[in-house]
Amino acid sequence: MLEFWNKAFAYFWRPELPWALLFTFGLGLILFQLLPASRRAIVTSLELYGLCVLGKFSSACLNAFALHNSAEIVHEMFVVGSGLIMIHLLGLLLFRLAFPLIRLRIPRIIEDLLTFLGYIAWVLVRLRLAGMDLTSLVATSAVLTAVIAFSMQDTLGNTMGGLLLQIESSIKVGDWITIGNVAGQVSEIRWRYTALETRDGETVIFPNSVLMKNSFTIVSSPMQRRPEWRRWLWFNVASSIPPGRVQEVALAAIGTADMPNVARTPEPSCVLMEFGPGFARYALRYWLIDVEPDSPTDSQVRGRLLAALQRAGIELAVAQNEVSLSFDTRKAPEEREQQRRRQALRSAEIFAVLSDEEIAQMASNLVYAPFANGDVILREGSTTGDSLYLLAEGEVDVWLDELPDRPGGHVAVLGTGEVLGEIGMMTGEPRRATLIARSYAQCYRLDRATFERVIQSRPEVAGEIARVLASREQRLRMPAGERAQPLPSGLSLRTKSILDKMREFFGFCDG
Template structure:
């Protein structure tokens, strides 16, 4: 490095009446040019008498920075970057262009600015991370940032003042700008002030384990905007400082005058056959003799009877955890030792006991229930006009064969043209009966409610469905199959004639509801014809 005088000579070209450092030369009061050499702001910044002191200051800074690099490994990257910036600035100042042109002057001015910023950065780190810790003072990290910002602002004001600007106007303008920024950056400023408060009052420090709501982890950094928390799941959660200050959080394991330890609870249940004193003695002696890793020796682990529930005694082991990052793992180790200690003394853990009231279905109960259902079905069959000729015994036989069949709104119960040998007896609800016409349209011919029946032609003659039945609401039906009716008709062949008469009347009534052209093409079958179809379908011989 050149001497201080060489630095000044390279920085300050002495040309009368020329623009120096990008700023115009002064004019003489008489209106002419001043013939005296103009003093640049760089020469004001570094007077001739300070050259040797500046060299000594730079050397002292380099020595202290080397010490900081060796003693504080976490600052090495920042220290190297600042030293590199200062070195480049010094090279430009000493070895830069010397022709006094405006470009060369601007380059040197920028180098001076960078040198100042680098030195401020280095001294802020050395003060906060080297000198004060040697005096056993550990200021919060955010104070270093504040000191750095103030130093940079001060350096900028010095440069502006030496350049000839009036700082009073800057202060007035900056006050207005500051007010506007403060209004528009309320959240950001709130986080900054909250972060400063957190560190100044030592309410939470880097390294503390905290719990806020469901979040639990270790604080790794408190910066201007947020607090960074590392969880046990290897996640880094960013909490805004203002949110942390407004809410409630717990600092885990922190007790005045005690080492970092956090009390944990492990629960287990034992039946009532063993005295609680025996269980407590066995568990405590086992844990104290084991000296498990992560479990503090003082206070010692203890076992407590917590209550009686559902046929067992509820116990808890309380121990103090020394490694807060290994909470679940240490809990597991403690549980394992508790289980082993109990097994060695033939003590078994218990599960909850419950008294369940059950009703045993006996023959009388089942008989009464079946009789009730059977009576309900017989009453439903009596409402079916088609089965009015059956006696009580025959109705009971059919009732026992009925199958409960529910439908919900919109279900298609039967399709027109489909073949199905079922009769539906409606208990409740409503259904619509639709018929497809030759022109492709369809017509609503009937709406049936609870107590009605449909599908009788399919059951008695085996013919395809003459209409489509759709559930208008939730419908409950009882379904009667052909096989259930077969035995009754086989024993009473005269029923076919009675049933055929009813079928003929129902078909005639339904046909009258259809258009005239449909009636002409689909005449209703006569009673004799229906009797013959029923006999053929059920395989009944004529008598």
């Protein structure tokens, strides 16, 4: 029995074995520490190498039983397997560790190709060392290769397509592309296919031959400058409206406040593209910084544009051939709208002293003025105080600029029923705060001329309005937790100051 194990060990323990073991397991441990993302593949490779070592020992046992031919065949099989595993680990060392350290990026398909060629070279070397004539092998396999190539032409086409895509860098992992009706980000490029991850979380597989035969659009690339993608928003308005007016309103819609994904440079533009019977077609063009949330960004821009057009009294045009039906019930929506306007005025504390007739007069002159989320309604310091806004629905943030005598920042949230910009409209003073729509805010705009007609006809109400303005102003400047407490003394001085400015601004005398 001792003689058996001596023969087996002598056959198994060859001079190159310890060096091979040291190289393979040493390289495996290094890669395991430095390549966390490939640890599973490294562990699997080392386990397979261990099986190959056991396979070599089994061939040694066969040799000890005098089965020399079988022992040589088994030994050679596991030598080939061991070599393939070592080539795999060397490939990881070069392509995943060494080349990235010198900032040399090798496409994955090139890595696979070179590793595969290494496998073939190793197998041919072992066949040559085993005594096989490689010339006859190549000649014999030529016909077989032709048959295989003909039967697998689609697969070969996909493989060559993937190889050319990588070599030419036509597309890269991370690119956003559109092909046909599919848009997505390239997640991987393999031998046979290219995978796209769509915005809906779907993975779409395109054979590489399809990409080679058809055109596709690269929307953005990780190496591309930002902003990345220009978007076009089309809309029609009546041709009777001056183009300069439409373009001014459209650009102001996305230029008055920063939008998270709309680039400031290059600047947005609005162009007149065409016109027809009764309509003019415009395009609002802007650049996206990040192409992934394209639909949410487009939705925000559309909302702001629609609100801006409505505030400016610009209606979207309809086709001339549309049939318009009229019903006797058309007055019902108008009556409901008037009721809503009167309710908005009644909800405002500063107009509580007005009569029903005066409220109705003002309601008929209100202008619907919606604001989208993030729109700047009023800006602190502005002197264009020719109107105020009634907040019929939604919320508005109040911001103060930082000054030497006061801290700045967010100071309040105004809700339904509040009045915006009343001090500026009634006294001519600059706007005292910046108001930004916190949500979609439905407002009504009251101009100075309408209010002036009411105040001139009944100037005695000015004192009560001034008192309410002074108290509102004082409460807004108080911390949120103290606004329910009684107001401090000295309020009458501010009331008198506001009343004096109203008299001077509107030119009335209340007796």
